[in-house]
Amino acid sequence: MAVSGIKTKIGRRAFIRNTSLASGGLVLGFSWLAGCKMTPEEVDNLPREWFKLNGYLKIGDNGLVTIMSPNPEGGQNVKTSMPMIVAEELDVDWKDVIVEQAPLDTDAFTRQFIGGSQAIRRGWESLRMAGATARQMLREAAAQTWQVPVEEITTGAGMLVHKGSSRSVGYGEMASVAAKRTVPDEAPLKNLEDFKIIGTSRKNVDGLKIVTGKPLFGMDTEREGMLIAMIVHPPAFGLKLKSVDDSSARNMPGIRDIFTIKVFNEGYEKMFFDTRTFNEVVAIVGNSTWEVLQAKKALKIECEPIESSTETRDRFGSKWEQHTPAGLESTNEHFAQMAAMASKPAEVRRRDGNPEAAFKRAAKIVEATYTAPFLAHNCMEPMNFFAEVNGDKADLIGPLQKPEFTEQALSERLGIPLENIDIKMTRLGGGYGRRSYAHWLVEAALISQRMMAPVKLVYTREDDMTDGIYRPAYRATYRAALDANNELIGFHVNAGGIPESPLEENRFPAGAVAHYLAEDWTIDSNLTVGSFRAPRSNFIACAEQSFLDEVAEAAGKDPIDFRLGLLERAAQNPVGENNDYDPLRYAGVLKLVKEKAGWGQQQEGVHRGVSAYFCHNSYAAQVLDMVIENGQPRVQKVTCTLDCGIVVNPDSAKNMAEGGIVDGIGNAFFGELTFKDGVPEKDNFDRYRMIRMGEAPREIEVHFVKNDIDPTGLGEPTFPPIFAAVANALYRAKGHRYYDQPFLGRDAISG
Amino acid sequence: MATYTLNINGKEMQVEVDPSTPMLWVLREHLQLVGTKYGCGIAQCGACTIHLNGVAVRSCQLPVSAVGSQEVTSIEGLSENGDHPVQKAWLEVDVPQCGYCQAGQIMSAAALLKNNPNPGDAEIEGAMSGNICRCGTYVRIKKAIKLASQSSAS
Numbered sequence A: 001m002a003v004s005g006i007k008t009k010i011g012r013r014a015f016i017r018n019t020s021l022a023s024g025g026l027v028l029g030f031s032w033l034a035g036c037k038m039t040p041e042e043v044d045n046l047p048r049e050w051f052k053l054n055g056y057l058k059i060g061d062n063g064l065v066t067i068m069s070p071n072p073e074g075g076q077n078v079k080t081s082m083p084m085i086v087a088e089e090l091d092v093d094w095k096d097v098i099v100e101q102a103p104l105d106t107d108a109f110t111r112q113f114i115g116g117s118q119a120i121r122r123g124w125e126s127l128r129m130a131g132a133t134a135r136q137m138l139r140e141a142a143a144q145t146w147q148v149p150v151e152e153i154t155t156g157a158g159m160l161v162h163k164g165s166s167r168s169v170g171y172g173e174m175a176s177v178a179a180k181r182t183v184p185d186e187a188p189l190k191n192l193e194d195f196k197i198i199g200t201s202r203k204n205v206d207g208l209k210i211v212t213g214k215p216l217f218g219m220d221t222e223r224e225g226m227l228i229a230m231i232v233h234p235p236a237f238g239l240k241l242k243s244v245d246d247s248s249a250r251n252m253p254g255i256r257d258i259f260t261i262k263v264f265n266e267g268y269e270k271m272f273f274d275t276r277t278f279n280e281v282v283a284i285v286g287n288s289t290w291e292v293l294q295a296k297k298a299l300k301i302e303c304e305p306i307e308s309s310t311e312t313r314d315r316f317g318s319k320w321e322q323h324t325p326a327g328l329e330s331t332n333e334h335f336a337q338m339a340a341m342a343s344k345p346a347e348v349r350r351r352d353g354n355p356e357a358a359f360k361r362a363a364k365i366v367e368a369t370y371t372a373p374f375l376a377h378n379c380m381e382p383m384n385f386f387a388e389v390n391g392d393k394a395d396l397i398g399p400l401q402k403p404e405f406t407e408q409a410l411s412e413r414l415g416i417p418l419e420n421i422d423i424k425m426t427r428l429g430g431g432y433g434r435r436s437y438a439h440w441l442v443e444a445a446l447i448s449q450r451m452m453a454p455v456k457l458v459y460t461r462e463d464d465m466t467d468g469i470y471r472p473a474y475r476a477t478y479r480a481a482l483d484a485n486n487e488l489i490g491f492h493v494n495a496g497g498i499p500e501s502p503l504e505e506n507r508f509p510a511g512a513v514a515h516y517l518a519e520d521w522t523i524d525s526n527l528t529v530g531s532f533r534a535p536r537s538n539f540i541a542c543a544e545q546s547f548l549d550e551v552a553e554a555a556g557k558d559p560i561d562f563r564l565g566l567l568e569r570a571a572q573n574p575v576g577e578n579n580d581y582d583p584l585r586y587a588g589v590l591k592l593v594k595e596k597a598g599w600g601q602q603q604e605g606v607h608r609g610v611s612a613y614f615c616h617n618s619y620a621a622q623v624l625d626m627v628i629e630n631g632q633p634r635v636q637k638v639t640c641t642l643d644c645g646i647v648v649n650p651d652s653a654k655n656m657a658e659g660g661i662v663d664g665i666g667n668a669f670f671g672e673l674t675f676k677d678g679v680p681e682k683d684n685f686d687r688y689r690m691i692r693m694g695e696a697p698r699e700i701e702v703h704f705v706k707n708d709i710d711p712t713g714l715g716e717p718t719f720p721p722i723f724a725a726v727a728n729a730l731y732r733a734k735g736h737r738y739y740d741q742p743f744l745g746r747d748a749i750s751g
Numbered sequence B: 001m002a003t004y005t006l007n008i009n010g011k012e013m014q015v016e017v018d019p020s021t022p023m024l025w026v027l028r029e030h031l032q033l034v035g036t037k038y039g040c041g042i043a044q045c046g047a048c049t050i051h052l053n054g055v056a057v058r059s060c061q062l063p064v065s066a067v068g069s070q071e072v073t074s075i076e077g078l079s080e081n082g083d084h085p086v087q088k089a090w091l092e093v094d095v096p097q098c099g100y101c102q103a104g105q106i107m108s109a110a111a112l113l114k115n116n117p118n119p120g121d122a123e124i125e126g127a128m129s130g131n132i133c134r135c136g137t138y139v140r141i142k143k144a145i146k147l148a149s150q151s152s153a154s
Helices: A012-023 A042-047 A078-091 A119-146 A170-177 A206-212 A290-296 A331-342 A355-360 A407-414 A439-451 A459-465 A538-554 A559-572 A582-598 A650-669 A719-734 B024-030 B085-093 B102-115 B123-125 B138-153
Strands: A050-054 A057-060 A065-069 A096-099 A153-156 A160-161 A168-172 A227-232 A239-245 A255-262 A280-286 A298-304 A308-315 A316-324 A347-352 A362-370 A383-392 A395-397 A421-425 A455-458 A473-482 A490-499 A515-522 A607-615 A618-629 A632-643 A699-704 B002-008 B010-016 B051-052 B055-058 B070-075
Touching: A012 A559, A042 A538, A050 A168, A050 A170, A057 A119, A057 A170, A065 A078, A078 A096, A119 A160, A119 A170, A160 A170, A168 A170, A206 A719, A206 B085, A206 B102, A227 A290, A227 A439, A239 A255, A239 A280, A255 A290, A255 A439, A280 A290, A280 A439, A290 B024, A331 A362, A331 A473, A331 A490, A355 A473, A355 A490, A355 A515, A362 A538, A383 A439, A383 A618, A395 A407, A395 A439, A407 A421, A407 A439, A439 A455, A538 A559, A538 A607, A538 A650, A538 A719, A559 A582, A559 A607, A582 A607, A582 A618, A582 A632, A582 A699, A607 A719, A618 A719, A632 A650, A632 A719, A650 A719, A650 B138, B010 B024, B051 B102, B055 B102, B055 B123, B085 B102, B085 B138, B102 B123, B102 B138, B123 B138
Parallel strands: A065 A096, A227 A455, A395 A421, A490 A515, A632 A699, B002 B070
Antiparallel strands: A050 A057, A057 A065, A153 A160, A160 A168, A227 A280, A239 A298, A255 A280, A308 A316, A347 A515, A362 A473, A383 A395, A383 A455, A473 A490, A607 A618, A618 A632, B002 B010, B051 B055, B051 B070
16 A cells, blocks of 8 residues: 655544553443344454554454544534544455444544534544554554564555565454554555545445434433433523422422522633523423423413623633623514614725725616524424433433533533543434533533432423524625626625624635625624524525625626636635635536536526535535426425535535535525514424425435545535525526525425 | 333333323333434424324324224334335435434335335325424435335335
């Protein structure tokens, strides 16, 4: 195998930390096939001993390899693709690999969380090094055993080979010797052309467990003596608990206790992900879910208005002041407030040239305003967590995206040191950002601490939807100045939201327009908001890409050619210095989608919309084909092109792209959470309309730009642009522009 | 509380629960058959789909007292070794993302194919309209149903 000289320091800490553990060799606690009955063959195939070479992997004496998948799995399929990268550099056969979910261990692993489409991008080097250093230790072990130079030892499919003396041995036989060696500082990495696993489609390692209904999710956690807990929270944002009347609920069958809990201590400085809507809630604890549900219905609470407050929060080291106003907020007022803000002076984020003068001398000005409502995440698995707090020890099991950013709050609140807290990550039944804010983990722990028993806290669907940490509501007004030759000479965006701005001032078309102005504003709110698949991009991409479609039309240009023209300008002679995209890669996905979708070919009754966007380090372009059936729009096909660098697991990457597209179409058509006097007006799927199979595209085609650039993520990038592809296709189908999401309004629920 | 003898996945099983308890919780909590999922509790998402005498029903709306001696099949009883044609097709197409809704999707699909071994697109969409997949794997679900339909026919 040819090797390149790439070396890295990343992940050294992990390897050093684990060397001492490795030296003993034998590692116990193997949980392969946990929960399944093993066949005699499977038992025969189990190694007698495992040898840990670093925090990521151990090798059995029979050559089986266990690779720890460091990050939580929420459907992005990192549990398959991250170990694939380790296996590639270790140079083993994928069929000999067993994957296990790693526990939270910030010493052994870097960045164990889901978010920002970063797992593969940020894990790439350390995962490669985990495999490569282990391979190097095996080569050194062979060299030592055979008394030959290490450079002469080659590997392939889990075998060590010394050609000169015609000797070869499996990794399993050399693992005990290798485990006693020091983890090397440097190790050769494979050349990309030698990849045998990366770039080939490997099926979901949990596939069989999923289709046979094995316990995988936090909701499936079961322990001897485990109690079930649910919460009751104030019915409206802007309210807090005043008193609890549990006189009828307390004595209902199966109920153990009812009490209030406070998630954060007074004065605790919250970190970025320590967002909690209602700091004090009622906990109902009982023997079974059904019994607790009945008591939950019978419980009465009285609430009172919150007061305005300002608290200092910590955003990864930098402090910010979060202002929470009092009051009961309503959607109608929200949109009126946003409209009012748009006409006031705003914060200028970027100015190039002289935009005012450009608009003054424009031959034509195009202006449009876009809005989008709050959205609920609606993960299929409602929020839940298992906790067993016993004295000064706490064991927690469940689904969460950012364990390392939750454990501090937990430790502080329980008064238990971090080293006594063990968090095990289960498969997430969806995350999309919601499970970054794991306050329910603290709640579960507090309930267990009080009950002195293992507890599973479960939010009902209604709690999940009405006690959310939502995607903010947004508004953006765009103006474009065209000269007499229909050249874009000025561009202005004024954007804001409740309570955060969606503006990304350095994104396209910044850099492609001589006179450019981007400004924004925010409106405080007591609704809690947080990350939602491609935060901010999930709105601003739709506004920007819908607007460019309208400007292209006003300029009499083809929408793809119009964008390509701007991108050429940004590549040849960019305006400004902070443009945060690569115009050539951006143009690359547009050119590829033009070719793959057969852009320009008219099909009877098919209305096409195009969109492209760059966010979370990957480029996406989409052509959406819409038909009208029985008066309703139906997406016939989406052609999507992506540039995310090297594609680790192509079929799984396509699945992720398809999911982002379907999710985006669903939210563009139907997604909306409205509020009336602080009360969310939808609390379950009878009113909150989710996309269903009959509304999803009939076909999705995904193509990747082929290059050797280090991989970037796919959890988010296909989601933001598809909203505009929908809007632009709807315009061609219906003859008028769609500016306000959800585009299909509050139509009757299908399903 | 009352005692019920249920016919679940071909076996007799006894539970002592409140008569109003939905089969969803009987399966999940009293029998530790957790493949059937809680998603909405109001028969809108389909994550809790099981078969009652071979017909797909939402177990969150089926009280244990209404079951009697009818045959209940949950995802755990769909096949012995995960080799029901629908399960095999799901693996072949590599459908799941998060996977939470998939047992319900598979149960709806299996019931559809039992009654209609060769469904068209509109029939598939109709039969599957009660099952939400938040990750958006619908294109693959449909592809897997067609694959299962073909493999059962051959």
